[in-house]
Amino acid sequence: xxxxxxxxxxxxxxxxxxxxxxxxxxxxxxxxxxxxxxxxxxxxxxxxxxxxxxxxxxxxxxxxxxxxxxxxxxxxxxxxxxxxxxxxxxxxxxxxxxxxxxxxxxxxxxxxxxxxxxxxxxxxxxxxxxxxxxxxxxxxxxxxxxxxxxxxxxxxxxxxxxxxxxxxxxxxxxxxxxxxxxxxxxxxxxxxxxxxxxxxxxxxxxxxxxxxxxxxxxxxxxxxxxxxxxxxxxxxxxxxxxxxxxxxxxxxxxxxxxxxxxxxxxxxxxxxxxxxxxxxxxxxxxxxxxxxxxxxxxxxxxxxxxxxxxxxxxxxxxxxxxxxxxxxxxxxxxxxxxxxxxxxxxxxxxxxxxxxxxxxxxxxxxxxxxxxxxxxxxxxxxxxxxxxxxxxxxxxxxxxxxxxxxxxxxxxxxxxxxxxxxxxxxxxxxxxxxxxxxxxxxxxxxxx
Numbered sequence: 001x002x003x004x005x006x007x008x009x010x011x012x013x014x015x016x017x018x019x020x021x022x023x024x025x026x027x028x029x030x031x032x033x034x035x036x037x038x039x040x041x042x043x044x045x046x047x048x049x050x051x052x053x054x055x056x057x058x059x060x061x062x063x064x065x066x067x068x069x070x071x072x073x074x075x076x077x078x079x080x081x082x083x084x085x086x087x088x089x090x091x092x093x094x095x096x097x098x099x100x101x102x103x104x105x106x107x108x109x110x111x112x113x114x115x116x117x118x119x120x121x122x123x124x125x126x127x128x129x130x131x132x133x134x135x136x137x138x139x140x141x142x143x144x145x146x147x148x149x150x151x152x153x154x155x156x157x158x159x160x161x162x163x164x165x166x167x168x169x170x171x172x173x174x175x176x177x178x179x180x181x182x183x184x185x186x187x188x189x190x191x192x193x194x195x196x197x198x199x200x201x202x203x204x205x206x207x208x209x210x211x212x213x214x215x216x217x218x219x220x221x222x223x224x225x226x227x228x229x230x231x232x233x234x235x236x237x238x239x240x241x242x243x244x245x246x247x248x249x250x251x252x253x254x255x256x257x258x259x260x261x262x263x264x265x266x267x268x269x270x271x272x273x274x275x276x277x278x279x280x281x282x283x284x285x286x287x288x289x290x291x292x293x294x295x296x297x298x299x300x301x302x303x304x305x306x307x308x309x310x311x312x313x314x315x316x317x318x319x320x321x322x323x324x325x326x327x328x329x330x331x332x333x334x335x336x337x338x339x340x341x342x343x344x345x346x347x348x349x350x351x352x353x354x355x356x357x358x359x360x361x362x363x364x365x366x367x368x369x370x371x372x373x374x375x376x377x378x379x380x381x382x383x384x385x386x387x388x389x390x391x392x393x394x395x396x397x398x399x400x401x402x403x404x405x406x407x408x409x410x411x412x413x414x415x416x417x418x419x420x421x422x423x424x425x426x427x428x429x430x431x432x433x434x435x436x437x438x439x440x441x442x443x444x445x446x447x448x
Contacts, residue, residue, distance in 0.1 A: 002087040003052045003077035007061075009070045010039060010046045011358035017041050018066045018224070019074060027084070028056045030077070037074070041224070044325075044361070045354040054079050057087035067145075139166035146171045151206060225323040236382050243421040244380050245429045249440040251396045251411040254282055257443045261337065275338035279396065280316070280370050284340055285446050286439035287368055287391055288312035288332035290432055297432040298365055300386040301423045307386070315364035315384065316344060318351045325351050326384060328364040337446065372396060378414040388420040389432070413440070 007017060018040040030036055030050045037048040054077030061074040068074065078087035139147075139154055143166045147154045150171065157174050159166035209217075222230075258277050265273035291298040291312040300307040312333045315326035327347035329340055350356050366388070369381045372395035381392040394414040401410045415436070419429040439445050 002057065002082070003054050003079055004073055005036070005050070005075040005077060007068045007070050007072045007074050008039070008048055010041055011362060014041055014070055014358075016067050016069045019061050019063060019068050020045060022059060022063045022075075024056050026056050026059055026088070030054065030056065040354070041358075044356045044358070046357070050077075052077060052079075054082075055084050057084045143167050143171045147174075149205075150175045151204065223322055229323050232384070233382050236385055240383050240385060241421040242380075242383060243419045243424075243426055243429060244416055245419070245426065245433050246378065246414060246416040247433045247437050249413050249415060249437050250401075251279070251413050251440065254279070254440055254443040255396075255411060258282065265338075275341045277337055277341050279372075280368070280393070281337055281341040281344060282443060282446065283370065283391070283393055283440070284314050284316060284329055284332055284344070284368055285335075285337055286436050286443075287366060288314050288329075289439050289446060290435035291366060292333040293435045294428070294432045297389060297419075297424050297428050299388050299423050300365070301388060301420055302386075306423055309365040312366065313364045315361070315367040315387070316347070317367060317369040317381075318348050320352050320354065325356065325361055326364065326367055327351050327356055327361050366390065368393060372413065378416055380416050381418050383418050383420055385420075388424045389429070390418045391436070392416040392418065 007019075010017065019037065020040045021038040022036070023038065024030060024034075024036045031053045032049075032051055034050045035047045036050050036056075039046050039048055056075060057078040058076045059074075060076065061068055061072070076087055078084040139159065144154065146152075146168060147157070147166075152171055152174050154166055154171075157166050157170050160170055258279065261277055262273070262275075265275050267273050289312075291309075295308065298309045298312060300309070311331045313328050313330045314332045315328045317324055317326050327344075327350075329335070329343055329347070332340060335343070347356070347360065351361070364384075364387060367381070367384050367390040369390060370393040371379060372393050375395055377397070378394040379392050381390045383390050392415065394416075396411045396413040398409055399412045400407055401412065402408070403410075415433070417429050417433050417436075419425070424432070
């Protein structure tokens with residue numbers, strides 16, 4: 001029997017991915033554990049390993065295909081002793097074209113396309129759904145997304161798929177022909193008016209473009225990462241009641257200790273130090289220790305329970321091309337500064353290369369966003385659920401302060417804590433910040 005290779009779910013929330021690259025070709029022999037492909041999600045590029053042995057009989061979804069659904073058939077292996085040609089012909093119609101919607105076939109589906117009528121019970125249920133909600137025209141997920149982005153009314157598009165299903169090529173043809181534009185609001189069905197407004201829906205692209213002279217701009221399509229960031233930020237600001245607390249921290253003692261520790265770092269034969277601490281490394285450690293000292297703030301909100309975490313897993317915002325990702329330093333309160341520093345260098349590099357594993361950026365109990373290195377004095381960050389807090393770190397700068405009634409110069413850093421007021425109220429947030437400030441201004445406490 002042919003062995004199906006399907007689009008893996010690389011994280012619990014993954015619904016689709018882009019098949020970036022095949023590392024094997026048809027006719028190659030693979031064994032369990034061989035890396036055969038690279039899959040791009042909205043956050044990272046992941047390697048896919050073969051779990052069976054065999055010969056690559058057919059690559060169903062070519063490299064570069066976007067929007068391939070989880071569990072969609074992407075390739076077929078011929079098992080030991082099996083005819084490769086027979087395995088390839090049996091899978092040839094599982095995905096008739098390198099379109100994302102074609103990859104949405106179930107994992108076990110290997111029958112030729114002519115057998116599609118056997119699935120008639122599913123489309124037979126589609127007309128009643130369409131009569132209830134005009135927005136649910138029988139169509140592929142990719143076709144619906146493309147139609148929404150192009151302002152196309154799917155109900156006016158003739159479907160060429162099985163049982164009149166609207167597929168990607170139908171939408172592309174409608175866009176090219178300039179027809180089937182979405183009806184104006186006045187023509188909407190009565191029940192549509194009662195539907196809730198879409199989350200984060202701004203002015204339509206058509207309305208925005210009317211404000212600018214033709215030829216004075218270019219359109220850059222949103223990639224999966226940017227769409228995910230936009231959706232999560234809007235959800236956070238709309239569903240999480242943000243509360244902000246700001247304190248100023250003196251950095252002179254911390255900077256002096258950092259210099260001492262870096263000077264004392266062991267060096268290799270090539271003169272490379274074993275570690276090189278940054279202010280951000282010490283901020284991560286201070287935040288983790290503060291959460292250890294104020295455990296009531298190391299929480300996540302759910303509708304039924306307060307989730308109290310036993311460790312401080314600190315996510316650190318890293319800017320990458322096209323967006324942002326927060327690799328996580330797990331159990332940061334238990335790690336030395338040198339371990340945190342080296343771990344962050346590794347995580348940061350792989351984040352920029354989009355090589356992080358899902359478990360390295362999903363979860364966490366808090367976040368740190370440091371824009372001080374960019375010269376930003378202070379700012380307020382948006383909470384990344386399920387976190388209840390995020391610390392926004394500004395630049396350290398020399399300021400005039402008053403000590404014992406006299407003016408003095410000190411290096412001062414402003415930090416702002418954003419809290420989910422449902423579980424970390426103002427007083428608790430202030431307590432957490434005071435604990436953080438204590439470690440920053442008396443940094444020897446981070447070494448014991």
